[in-house]
Amino acid sequence: xxxxxxxxxxxxxxxxxxxxxxxxxxxxxxxxxxxxxxxxxxxxxxxxxxxxxxxxxxxxxxxxxxxxxxxxxxxxxxxxxxxxxxxxxxxxxxxxxxxxxxxxxxxxxxxxxxxxxxxxxxxxxxxxxxxxxxxxxxxxxxxxxxxxxxxxxxxxxxxxxxxxxxxxxxxx
Amino acid sequence: xxxxxxxxxxxxxxxxxxxxxxxxxxxxxxxxxxxxxxxxxxxxxxxxxxxxxxxxxxxxxxxxxxxxxxxxxxxxxxxxxxxxxxxxxxxxxxxxxxxxxxxxxxxxxxxxxxxxxxxxxxxxxxxxxxxxxxxxxxxxxxxxxxxxxxxxxxxxxxxxxxxxxxxxxxxxxxxxxxxxxxxxxxxxxxxxxxxxxxxxxxxxxxxxxxxxxxxxxxxxxxxxxxxxxxxxxxxxxxxxxxxxxxxxxxxxxxxxxxxxxxxxx
Numbered sequence: 001x002x003x004x005x006x007x008x009x010x011x012x013x014x015x016x017x018x019x020x021x022x023x024x025x026x027x028x029x030x031x032x033x034x035x036x037x038x039x040x041x042x043x044x045x046x047x048x049x050x051x052x053x054x055x056x057x058x059x060x061x062x063x064x065x066x067x068x069x070x071x072x073x074x075x076x077x078x079x080x081x082x083x084x085x086x087x088x089x090x091x092x093x094x095x096x097x098x099x100x101x102x103x104x105x106x107x108x109x110x111x112x113x114x115x116x117x118x119x120x121x122x123x124x125x126x127x128x129x130x131x132x133x134x135x136x137x138x139x140x141x142x143x144x145x146x147x148x149x150x151x152x153x154x155x156x157x158x159x160x161x162x163x164x165x166x167x168x169x170x171x172x
Numbered sequence: 173x174x175x176x177x178x179x180x181x182x183x184x185x186x187x188x189x190x191x192x193x194x195x196x197x198x199x200x201x202x203x204x205x206x207x208x209x210x211x212x213x214x215x216x217x218x219x220x221x222x223x224x225x226x227x228x229x230x231x232x233x234x235x236x237x238x239x240x241x242x243x244x245x246x247x248x249x250x251x252x253x254x255x256x257x258x259x260x261x262x263x264x265x266x267x268x269x270x271x272x273x274x275x276x277x278x279x280x281x282x283x284x285x286x287x288x289x290x291x292x293x294x295x296x297x298x299x300x301x302x303x304x305x306x307x308x309x310x311x312x313x314x315x316x317x318x319x320x321x322x323x324x325x326x327x328x329x330x331x332x333x334x335x336x337x338x339x340x341x342x343x344x345x346x347x348x349x350x351x352x353x354x355x356x357x358x359x360x361x362x363x364x365x366x367x368x369x370x371x372x373x374x375x376x377x378x379x380x381x382x383x384x385x386x387x388x389x390x391x392x393x394x395x396x397x398x399x400x401x402x403x404x405x406x407x408x409x410x411x412x413x414x415x416x417x418x419x420x421x422x423x424x425x426x427x428x429x430x431x432x433x434x435x436x437x
Contacts, residue, residue: 004224004246006217008259024190024197034193041197046204053210053254057247 029138032119044069067149132160213257216266221277222366227269233287234344239362292340301335308349311375311423314416315353321413355385375419390437392416392429399424404435
């Protein structure tokens with residue numbers, strides 16, 4: 001009888017080397033801040049290392065990694081919002097939403113400003129739509145992957161992205 | 173600037189920033205990972221006369237010997253092992269272990285040169301039992317009860333059974349050398365047939381279907397350092413927690429015991 005074939009999981013170092021660049025790219029674009037991105041990057045990989053033995057052999061690695069990164073981004077955004085609530089006075093609440101509604105004539109010319117403006121608009125989107133959009137355009141993931149990360153169906157993932165895009169276009 | 177262009181592609185300045193960030197993050201990440209690393213172990217499958225074995229080898233010794241019983245046994249064993257260890261492939265090392273095990277089973281008493289690493293033993297008590305068990309020499313067996321007594325748990329025969337059931341390193345930690353107090357052979361994780369063939373390879377005159385130790389074994393007493401035939405009348409009232417059974421008088425002598433003057437084994 002032939003002895004059973006041993007199939008070892010990929011070494012963690014190999015996963016790290018293969019995906020670190022795109023994870024960093026995603027985090028940098030999703031958080032919009034270098035220090036935040038560096039912190040999230042560190043936390044993402046530490047969590048990934050801790051959870052890696054529990055990843056079943058048949059699961060894809062890329063969506064799993066992005067799911068960790070997305071969850072961390074979401075937590076960070078919520079913590080940030082909580083801190084803001086404490087600091088910001090009553091009359092300044094919703095300032096992000098207000099700013100987003102105002103039109104800025106200059107963002108068509110100025111790239112730096114356009115980026116800031118995009119960040120503002122993104123922060124007004126519902127969480128699901130924002131995350132789906134970021135995964136699609138910042139991470140470059142396809143819809144089956146997005147659906148797996150966000151634990152929803154593929155059509156739902158598609159809908160989230162297109163609604164987000166439509167909202168952005170009306171506000172732009 | 174167009175919205176699509178802005179959220180779509182990544183530009184060159186961004187890529188530079190990413191490289192810079194990665195450079196900065198590497199050292200920090202390595203440092204943090206170092207503190208939480210699982211121990212590394214080489215794993216591989218080894219053929220032997222006892223069937224296929226999954227073997228894992230850490231820096232400190234053999235961490236795992238697992239009888240592969242077919243089905244998805246290999247996958248589930250690997251999945252369990254991953255929780256505690258970072259697995260790497262190292263064929264040459266595993267080959268050496270395979271050679272050790274094979275020549276031991278062929279009768280070479282000193283073949284098992286590597287130490288057992290009891291990292292995977294679930295509790296401190298079980299670790300203690302397994303440590304104590306390593307003192308039982310080749311060519312001898314003890315009872316669950318006697319092993320419990322030696323490890324400070326004279327009433328813990330069942331607990332000993334549990335510890336042996338959870339023995340991560342069979343063969344190297346000789347859990348096949350533990351039997352029932354009445355001379356019955358007890359059970360074995362890899363099946364009783366494997367226990368029998370291991371004991372046979374260590375000098376016990378056992379047939380393929382035997383359920384008890386043969387009459388040719390001698391009873392050694394740990395306290396008096398005397399060994400008797402199993403038919404000696406002194407064995408009837410002896411304290412069984414002190415008894416170790418030897419395959420033949422020669423093994424008992426080698427362990428430093430003297431023959432009984434009544435039954436003259």
